[in-house]
Amino acid sequence: MVRTPCCKEEGIKKGAWTPEEDQKLIAYIQRHGEGGWRTLPEKAGLKRCGKSCRLRWANYLRPDIKRGEFTTEEDDTIIKLHALKGNKWAAIATYLAGRTDNEIKNYWNTNLKKRLKQKGIDPTTHKPINSTDQTGIGPKNLKRSSSGSARVLNRVASKYAVDLNRDLVTGIIIGNSTIITQNSEVENSTTILLNKMSTSSGFSDNCSFSDGFPEFFSNQEISDMSMSDDHVGLMEELKGMLSYDNAVPGEIKGSPEANIADEMEFLDSWNVEDDLDLEKFVSSLDSSIGVFV
């Protein structure tokens, strides 16, 4: 099957845009808004194909585009998100206000990839290049065999947030508070629980679960988290981000079996000063709230 080219017309200009063409495009979009890219060039007096106009606008002319150097925070965010999402540039771009997928992709390919390689980390797998470990768990000498906090997050996500937006948990992991805010509808009970948990420093890296609960994050992703994040740091991040005092009880969306009153009662009865035995903690969750996966 022969595909019709997007810009088959004769006389369609290609290559770098001139300032005059930019002005025409900006003026047209300011008057008529975005969209209708197929017919836009003719209406705006441009000898370009619609696709080229859309890209020029989306990647360069949009007023909310942030220009200039990437900050170290942005670098960290991109690296962490890449470990979680892979080459999903558009998805990654949604976490970096003002940055386009194209810009992030170029920055990754020209800077971050090299930087990771220099540190001895495979930019594709985010694992040490010399590692012979194929199990998805990092080498023992990194002291990060399997992050207890990542497992706990998984547990929480799978049990308490049936309708939890995956991006919310990703946001918690990468420390992006805007994502938390954007998901305020589903954050409350999960936030409270995570916050309560984050105030304890007793999570063990040796914890293990054997009851086969559905995992919100895959083993691979948990492994990636444990490779790229110090779980103690993650808990500190949670502590800083989530305020128990400000959290408001809410209903767990899409989970009719969940009883927020029971959950709150359990949380209130749980003393943060208690020594935390993770297995006991999880089984107490089961008995207090019931398994509703």
Added chain:
DNA sequence: AAGGGCCTCAACCGCTATAGA
């Protein structure tokens, strides 16, 4: 100064997803 190699990044290409007729 010249020119060759390398790097960056805007732009393009090919493809898939989605909406609407």
Added chain:
DNA sequence: CTCTATAGCGGTTGAGGCCCT
């Protein structure tokens, strides 16, 4: 359900600038 148009995505290309010899 099928077809078509459009939007959006990710990989790739190539022009232009920079650096090194």
